[in-house]
Amino acid sequence: MLDPAGEATRAAAARLGVQGVRSLRIGKAIELELEAPDQSTAQSQLELLSDRLLANPVIENWHLELLDLAGEQQ
Amino acid sequence: MTIGIVVFPGSNCDRDVRWALEGCVGLPTRFLWHEERDLSGLEAVVIPGGFSYGDYLRCGAIARFAPVLESVLEYAEAGGAVLGICNGFQVLTEMGLLPGALTRNARLHFLCEPARLSVAPGNCQWLKGYSDGEAIVLPIAHGEGRYQCESEQLAALEANGQVVLRYASNPNGSIGDVAGLTNPGGNVLGLMPHPERACDPLTGGLDGMRLLASLRN
Numbered sequence: 001m002l003d004p005a006g007e008a009t010r011a012a013a014a015r016l017g018v019q020g021v022r023s024l025r026i027g028k029a030i031e032l033e034l035e036a037p038d039q040s041t042a043q044s045q046l047e048l049l050s051d052r053l054l055a056n057p058v059i060e061n062w063h064l065e066l067l068d069l070a071g072e073q074q
Numbered sequence: 075m076t077i078g079i080v081v082f083p084g085s086n087c088d089r090d091v092r093w094a095l096e097g098c099v100g101l102p103t104r105f106l107w108h109e110e111r112d113l114s115g116l117e118a119v120v121i122p123g124g125f126s127y128g129d130y131l132r133c134g135a136i137a138r139f140a141p142v143l144e145s146v147l148e149y150a151e152a153g154g155a156v157l158g159i160c161n162g163f164q165v166l167t168e169m170g171l172l173p174g175a176l177t178r179n180a181r182l183h184f185l186c187e188p189a190r191l192s193v194a195p196g197n198c199q200w201l202k203g204y205s206d207g208e209a210i211v212l213p214i215a216h217g218e219g220r221y222q223c224e225s226e227q228l229a230a231l232e233a234n235g236q237v238v239l240r241y242a243s244n245p246n247g248s249i250g251d252v253a254g255l256t257n258p259g260g261n262v263l264g265l266m267p268h269p270e271r272a273c274d275p276l277t278g279g280l281d282g283m284r285l286l287a288s289l290r291n
Contacts, residue, residue, distance in 0.1 A: 004182045056132055058175040059222055
């Protein structure tokens with residue numbers, strides 16, 4: 001799907017003298033902190049949030065990955 | 075016979091819609107603050123243009139969770155007449171009353187200009203005053219009016235006669251030149267152009283008048 005802001009930024013990269021940017025897409029990064037009793041609850045709550053509020057699946061893709069943070073509470 | 079006009083924080087065409095309905099068409103209106111739930115006694119509900127909740131996250135994304143829209147969803151599903159103009163169209167797609175989504179205009183510019191449209195009223199009750207294939211001009215004013223959906227979805231919408239308004243000269247990159255859509259029941263209409271700004275010959279012409287006046291009969 002056309003990302004007009006990404007295309008405009010790609011054109012600006014060329015004007016800056018950086019050639020060869022073959023594709024450039026602009027998305028969103030969302031930081032959130034969630035309290036949940038366990039990991040599977042957190043996962044399902046995050047999936048609900050991602051699918052129903054944070055992204056519109058008609059026009060946006062989303063990806064959810066739980067990372068192990070060594071030494072920190074998950 | 076009162077028409078409800080939804081008001082979100084950030085709506086800015088609510089008073090234009092009231093002016094058009096009361097001053098030009100001659101119908102009483104009632105503002106519905108976003109926290110209200112009571113739609114009793116209303117003949118129709120209009121979701122006006124603007125920037126509901128600042129258009130944060132995506133246009134219409136936060137508005138969809140407003141208490142008033144829970145009532146509007148039930149109202150529409152029961153066959154009630156609902157009109158979404160501009161930001162209101164974006165809200166209708168986020169609510170799932172109409173399929174697809176409205177995204178950033180193809181050439182990024184905010185477009186504020188008259189748009190030539192072709193009308194295919196089908197069973198849309200809001201457009202019964204127009205003839206099939208009629209050419210009209212309504213103002214557009216949007217930065218995110220590029221209609222998007224899967225191509226199979228578009229084919230289904232076209233086969234069902236739900237693409238009721240098309241741009242004669244596509245200004246924003248909308249798939250299928252879509253400017254406005256109705257639901258299968260014909261009681262819900264979402265459109266990017268502003269009919270309420272075309273109800274007086276001095277300001278924008280008269281081509282929007284019959285759309286709002288459809289509520290009179």
